[in-house]
Amino acid sequence: xxxxxxxxxxxxxxxxxxxxxxxxxxxxxxxxxxxxxxxxxxxxxxxxxxxxxxxxxxxxxxxxxxxxxxxxxxxxxxxxxxxxxxxxxxxxxxxxxxxxxxxxxxxxxxxxxxxxxxxxxxxxxxxx
Amino acid sequence: xxxxxxxxxxxxxxxxxxxxxxxxxxxxxxxxxxxxxxxxxxxxxxxxxxxxxxxxxxxxxxxxxxxxxxxxxxxxxxxxxxxxxxxxxxxxxxxxxxxxxxxxxxxxxxxxxxxxxxxxxxxxxxxxxxxxxxxxxxxxxxxxxxxxxxxxxxxxxxxxxxxxxxxxxxxxxxxxxxxxxxxxxxxxxxxxxxxxxxxxxxxxxxxxxxxxxxxxxxxxxxxxxxxxxxxxxxxxxxxxxxxxxxxxxxxxxxxxxxxxxxxxxxxxxxxxxxxxxxxxxxxxxxxxxxxxxxxxxxxxxxxxxxxxxxxxxxxxxxxxxxxxxxxxxxxxxxxxxxxxxxxxxxxxxxxxxxxxxxxxxxxxxxxxxxxxxxxxxxxxxxxx
Numbered sequence: 001x002x003x004x005x006x007x008x009x010x011x012x013x014x015x016x017x018x019x020x021x022x023x024x025x026x027x028x029x030x031x032x033x034x035x036x037x038x039x040x041x042x043x044x045x046x047x048x049x050x051x052x053x054x055x056x057x058x059x060x061x062x063x064x065x066x067x068x069x070x071x072x073x074x075x076x077x078x079x080x081x082x083x084x085x086x087x088x089x090x091x092x093x094x095x096x097x098x099x100x101x102x103x104x105x106x107x108x109x110x111x112x113x114x115x116x117x118x119x120x121x122x123x124x125x126x127x128x
Numbered sequence: 129x130x131x132x133x134x135x136x137x138x139x140x141x142x143x144x145x146x147x148x149x150x151x152x153x154x155x156x157x158x159x160x161x162x163x164x165x166x167x168x169x170x171x172x173x174x175x176x177x178x179x180x181x182x183x184x185x186x187x188x189x190x191x192x193x194x195x196x197x198x199x200x201x202x203x204x205x206x207x208x209x210x211x212x213x214x215x216x217x218x219x220x221x222x223x224x225x226x227x228x229x230x231x232x233x234x235x236x237x238x239x240x241x242x243x244x245x246x247x248x249x250x251x252x253x254x255x256x257x258x259x260x261x262x263x264x265x266x267x268x269x270x271x272x273x274x275x276x277x278x279x280x281x282x283x284x285x286x287x288x289x290x291x292x293x294x295x296x297x298x299x300x301x302x303x304x305x306x307x308x309x310x311x312x313x314x315x316x317x318x319x320x321x322x323x324x325x326x327x328x329x330x331x332x333x334x335x336x337x338x339x340x341x342x343x344x345x346x347x348x349x350x351x352x353x354x355x356x357x358x359x360x361x362x363x364x365x366x367x368x369x370x371x372x373x374x375x376x377x378x379x380x381x382x383x384x385x386x387x388x389x390x391x392x393x394x395x396x397x398x399x400x401x402x403x404x405x406x407x408x409x410x411x412x413x414x415x416x417x418x419x420x421x422x423x424x425x426x427x428x429x430x431x432x433x434x435x436x437x438x439x440x441x442x443x444x445x446x447x448x449x450x451x452x453x454x455x456x457x458x459x460x461x462x463x464x465x466x467x468x469x470x471x472x473x474x475x476x477x478x479x480x481x482x483x484x485x486x487x488x489x490x491x492x493x494x495x496x497x498x499x500x501x502x503x504x505x506x507x508x509x510x511x512x
Contacts, residue, residue, distance in 0.1 A: 059285050067183055084160065089157055
């Protein structure tokens with residue numbers, strides 16, 4: 001596991017196997033995904049532990065992550081499989097904890113599970 | 129990533145909130161790209177300028193940090209949403225205009241050069257070979273790495289901003305001399321700029337950090353820019369090396385099938401209501417070439433041309449502007465086809481363009497159909 005943005009939180013997992021293009025497909029005010037072809041279409045990422053492979057698309061998507069945080073519509077934390085600069089820097093600025101996990105850890109996480117995340121702990125992800 | 133004592137102190141907040149924010153971004157960037165340290169950069173180019181993309185939160189963020197943040201190195205800026213000279217012709221609402229002007233003002237207050245251009249490599253002097261820069265605009269990052277002998281990550285809007293404020297960036301793999309593990313073999317004969325745009329789009333989809341491209345000969349500037357624009361749009365790849373690469377490299381062909389697949393993905397209309405040229409923006413060389421191609425001819429429909437302000441002014445002095453306006457072109461500075469609020473679904477169904485990057489964003493962001501054609505074909509079909 002690699003820690004990109006530190007923090008401590010707990011919440012319910014919302015997981016997608018699809019990458020997320022934050023610019024254009026995530027509503028800046030509500031955190032609802034507007035892309036009809038996306039697994040999380042019409043769902044809000046607000047207050048979830050958002051688990052997804054990685055971010056794609058424009059460098060400006062970092063601003064979208066900052067916007068959803070400013071509008072209180074951001075996830076509590078993000079857990080990805082692969083690091084990308086748009087998500088990493090968006091979370092860094094918005095102070096959203098972000099960790100990169102191994103493929104095995106990624107497959108063990110499922111929508112609906114309650115977990116705690118503490119990047120300072122030796123075992124950062126705990127199932128509750 | 130190892131930090132110096134001074135960098136550690138900035139990260140802890142001992143040098144103020146702005147520096148703490150900037151270092152938090154740089155550390156996340158460094159950890160994401162497995163960099164071992166920060167190194168100095170000499171030039172930053174920022175994205176996140178168009179109110180259409182960064183919205184109210186972005187506008188407020190920039191207004192807030194501009195009270196204290198100042199850039200430490202030469203910093204240039206991506207296009208914004210409109211050209212102030214002719215914005216009244218395009219029915220934008222007053223809120224958009226005032227928020228966009230606030231964003232412009234914030235960047236200027238921070239000491240950023242208001243270039244409003246996605247082709248910094250064409251309108252500014254290129255520093256000496258191997259210079260480290262931080263370019264957020266994807267086509268510019270790829271052009272810098274592949275044609276200008278500069279070195280940059282494919283930065284995000286925030287990592288480039290953090291580099292501008294600190295003068296530093298993580299020493300990630302793209303900043304070192306690497307050898308790609310993938311070679312794309314170009315198999316299409318007599319390519320034009322549209323072919324190169326599709327080749328770039330394909331390369332971005334299959335490549336990771338960097339790719340070799342074999343089978344391409346000399347390219348004109350229009351084709352080089354199309355290649356970079358296409359690649360920046362589709363993926364995370366940020367560098368071309370021309371040649372076969374190491375013998376052990378994986379090889380993938382770009383042939384008629386691959387080209388047609390991309391054409392089918394992006395070409396969604398038989399014809400356009402209007403024509404746009406520029407994404408990336410046109411430079412003086414392309415404006416000059418277009419002027420001579422249009423000698424004695426006129427467009428049968430609207431044609432919007434996007435270029436940097438400095439190019440628009442040079443074109444006016446040389447007399448190209450008169451010629452182009454006579455041929456029916458609207459010339460717009462400071463903005464671009466890509467993510468423009470000036471073309472919307474309410475008044476336009478489809479656009480004809482030779483830009484792969486423009487096509488992708490018109491379709492996905494503006495919700496407008498696209499008719500792809502090379503410039504030569506556009507002039508043949510759309511002028512008389």
